[in-house]
Amino acid sequence: MTFQLDDRLSSSCIELNDWPLCRILLKNNADYPWLILVPRQNKTECIEDLSQPLRHQLMDEIAELSIIIKTYFKPNKLNVATLGNSVSQLHIHIVARFTYDKLWPHGIWQAAQTEVLYSEEQLKQLTVDLRSLTKLY
Amino acid sequence: MTFQLDDRLSSSCIELNDWPLCRILLKNNADYPWLILVPRQNKTECIEDLSQPLRHQLMDEIAELSIIIKTYFKPNKLNVATLGNSVSQLHIHIVARFTYDKLWPHGIWQAAQTEVLYSEEQLKQLTVDLRSLTKLY
Numbered sequence: 001m002t003f004q005l006d007d008r009l010s011s012s013c014i015e016l017n018d019w020p021l022c023r024i025l026l027k028n029n030a031d032y033p034w035l036i037l038v039p040r041q042n043k044t045e046c047i048e049d050l051s052q053p054l055r056h057q058l059m060d061e062i063a064e065l066s067i068i069i070k071t072y073f074k075p076n077k078l079n080v081a082t083l084g085n086s087v088s089q090l091h092i093h094i095v096a097r098f099t100y101d102k103l104w105p106h107g108i109w110q111a112a113q114t115e116v117l118y119s120e121e122q123l124k125q126l127t128v129d130l131r132s133l134t135k136l137y
Numbered sequence: 138m139t140f141q142l143d144d145r146l147s148s149s150c151i152e153l154n155d156w157p158l159c160r161i162l163l164k165n166n167a168d169y170p171w172l173i174l175v176p177r178q179n180k181t182e183c184i185e186d187l188s189q190p191l192r193h194q195l196m197d198e199i200a201e202l203s204i205i206i207k208t209y210f211k212p213n214k215l216n217v218a219t220l221g222n223s224v225s226q227l228h229i230h231i232v233a234r235f236t237y238d239k240l241w242p243h244g245i246w247q248a249a250q251t252e253v254l255y256s257e258e259q260l261k262q263l264t265v266d267l268r269s270l271t272k273l274y
Contacts, residue, residue, distance in 0.1 A: 046203065046214075046215060047196070047199060047200050047203060047217065048200045048203050048204055048207075052197065052200075055193075055196045055197070055200060056192075056193040056196060058196070059184070059192045059193060059195070059196040060189065060192070062184060063184050063185045063189075063192060066183065066184060066185050067185055070185075077183075077220075077221055077222055078183060079218065079219070079220045079221075079222070080184065080218065080219050081216065081217065081218030081219070081220070081244075082216070082217050082218070083214075083216045083218070083244060084214055084216075085214055085216070085234060085241060085242035085243070085244075086242050097222060104222060105222035105223050106222070106246060106247060107218075107220060107222075107244045107245075107246025107247065108244075109243060109244020109246060110243060110244065110247055
């Protein structure tokens, strides 16, 4: 069965590349550089649903993408999380945080969050850069 | 060098057990069943600071503890996250969420969160149960 990305993820994100396990997404939220890893496994809702080799692969891809995000955005901290309260398909947020950002030092998964989209130009540039940076895994 | 747990973690949590990599903590927050894994490695602030074998071990301990939490608390969802915006020592939150809890479906890492402590009795019972459940890894 072909992997099917959740509609709410595909409509709020740009698809960047596929790594051995995950699809890499850029969330269209200009407040925080925000990437998402989605294991290309249907019917997978939590980490324990993955076999041990796939869990380890997921961890490697989280570490790899974290390094790329740190190098590119130079944030003060990365916040890594899987919540899935709204979208049940397993997906891992990796969010670059800055000490001067909107919600620092709090989490960004707040109630009633209003999202600021990237400009068309910003989004184009980011997509090109991040596609290229995440190409060679 | 002996592992040193961050003061803010030790003062807000009960130490349950040590697994091969992590110390297991129960956060004293009665709003959500909330456990924390802390790799017993000094000077470790993010996942990428761990070697690959330790990262894989961390992933295994996250999966193992997730299963224990699900079995014991029967939540609707687990939220797994490492933020570290305030406490820089690497620690992974595993929080049991219920569709009827205070902040569902939002994240619990909100600004101005007031915390409700467990009663002495609740805390004692939980500590005994969870120490026993997490003993044999």
